[in-house]
Amino acid sequence: MIRRSLLVLLIITSQAASAATGPADMAPEFGQHAVGLRIVQQYDYSRQLEAPVDAFGKAGAVGPGRPIQTLVWYPAKATRAAPMMVADYLQADLADVDFSLPAQDAAKQRGAWLAGPRKAQYGAVTLAVRDAAPVAGRFPVVIYAPSFAAPATENFDLCEYLASHGYVVIASRSLGAREVMMTEDVAGVEAQAADISFLVNYAQTLPQADITKIAAAGFSWGGMANVFAAARSNRIKALVSLDGSIRYHPKIWGAATSVRAQNTAVPMLFLGARMPTAESMERDDKLGASYLNTMKYSDVYVTTAPPMHHGDFSGLHLRFVPDSDFGDYQRTEVLQAYRSVALYARRFLDAYLKQDASALAFLQQSPARHGIGPQVLTLESRPASAVLLGEGDFLRAFAKGGYFNAQVLYADMRTRAPDFKLSPLNLNNLGYQLLRADNARGAVQLFKLATYIDPAFGNAFDSEGEAYEALGDTAAAIVAYEKAVAVDKGQVNALTRINALRAGERK
Structure with missing residues (x-):
């Protein structure tokens, strides 16, 4: 407690900085497992990004294939080794497209972060230990798809939390179809869906991964890419969408003729922010059919977290955003909502990947029964209303x-x-x-x-x-x-x- 108070005192002088946030702030009760992290730099040789061009017209380096820097969180043996710091995650992001980035350049940037005005945030410890020895056993797999053009680390807190409860979680950066930058169109979301498929294929090389039990989770743009991926692969058995774009981009999913309810007949958990008004959605050209309402072959759960804006579904965002960003809500209220979101994601996965009857019963009850008031999170559930026969x-x-x-x-x-x-x-x-x-x-x-x-x-x-x-x-x-x-x-x-x-x- 004394150390935490000192950290708050150190950063209070910076008006832009937020209070340092530790693992316990970001997640509910951790599971029985320690957590390991492995970072693998690999290429999808069936695709290639175009060489970037700078403002002077000079072409940059391009790898031999599509770069897929892969982060794997997994149940690990307990160790006394030092856990990752936030700065370590962000250092890994520096080389997630250009694998040839000199290590000394990345280390120099890490040092600058840890010496700068936000050193409390960058120096905060996390749960994972790099390359920790894995525990024996096989575990369900969760592929995490980040938001629009975001790094794989944007929700490392959630990924660590799931791994502690017995999941292998795999993520890679959100990249565009032909360029590093994502594009807001069908081609862009299809590219990220293909990355999810690549990671599903990679999962079968992991001794801990039970590839008969795979879910795809995603935030924002990734929360539409995972639906596209499920439409193209029946290996995906469940979907988790953190305020996913599948709600906000009816024209994009509508243009993809394969993305239909009969092709995504798997359970869906949609974890939503407080809803924007119809007027604002019309201004943003996001009004249209609801994909969730078409999912008659699926058990569908929809939560709403009133304290949370769209961006609050990124744990990394919450660690750095100033308190003023939360408007009428306190940081503690938003973090409580984020923890509730993480809890529901885990219990949903327990129910549908682990076939845990108690988890299914949890989902079928009001959040208030679990001590989560309606000011934090509400839940609507709809069981499948039709049978899909083939x-x-x-x-x-x-x-x-x-x-x-x-x-x-x-x-x-x-x-x-x-x-x-x-x-x-x-x-x-x-x-x-x-x-x-x-x-x-x-x-x-x-x-x-x-x-x-x-x-x-x-x-x-x-x-x-x-x-x-x-x-x-x-x-x-x-x-x-x-x-x-x-x-x-x-x-x-x-x-x-x-x-x-x-x-x-x-x-």
Whole structure:
């Protein structure tokens, strides 16, 4: 307590400086694990940034691929080694694009920070120990996507907190599609989504990572990029959005046709700031459809933290922002809200990645039941209201039912899930799988379903004819072949088989 008071006295002379903030201020109760941090400099060689050009027209250096400086927080063995300071994190950021930055240059900047007027903030210790020995075991993975053009360290407090509770957390900088600077468009968010996919792939190289249990979390722009990533990868099993842009950029996600509820049918926790007015959103051209409202296949939780502005969802921001930035709220109130956000993020992940029943019960209760008043955080929850069914569900049910009544099964699934669709072309291919396996009766069912869905699909009628021939039902085969020719004059095989069967020939 004495040391903390001295720190406050040291920085009170700087009007711009905020009080030094330690790990206990930024997170709820830490978990049972110590926390390690590993920093890996690697490239995505499938993509490359364009060389930067300075004001004098001189091109800068460019690496052999897209630079992905990767920060990994993980459950570690306890150690007496010194933990990271805030300055250590920010020093790592200096080389997160240009891996060739001389170490002495970065060290010089770190020294300047620690000797400057904000040395209390830069010198504050954190929870993680660089390269600490990992504990044994496998843990769920959280990929963290930072805000627009922000470094991977912007929420290191949250990442450390999750790691202490048994998660492997991986993050990289927010970069644009072709340049270092992010762009506010579909190309920009797709680039960050691809970075998330890169990190998911990297996770499988980590012995501690359980890649069957992956969530994607993100703040602001990263809280839309993670949704884009989930739409392109079914490895992502849950989404956490810290006041994510998925709420504020309906035109951008609307322009990405793959970003739809049926492709992101995973639980979502949206941790929101106090809502801007409709008038301000209209001025910023951010009014439009709500993606969260489309997520009928997902359990969706939406919190609102009245003390928090959008920027307050960055722990690094909170460590440096002056008290005047909080308006009518006190720093202690905003930090309490941030801790509540961290708690809900962790309990949500516990519920859906660790299948923790007590965590799910926690989410289903009012925050007030957990000592969090409505002036700090409120919660709305909406369970999934529709079932998402796919081809695999149909085929399993079809096989279980003895390969009968395909059309009845299809109609039933359409009733239960109005968005359920089957591809006639694929049904035709699947029918041939059954036909080659001497299940001609089941094949007939799939061929008939294909033509029921697409009555002009002549090739499926032709396939049906072949299946009836395999069953020895010549009359039914001729009828099927005639339908093939009726809808498609180019069905040469059907014409040939009609003539042959009428002449008494058999295959």
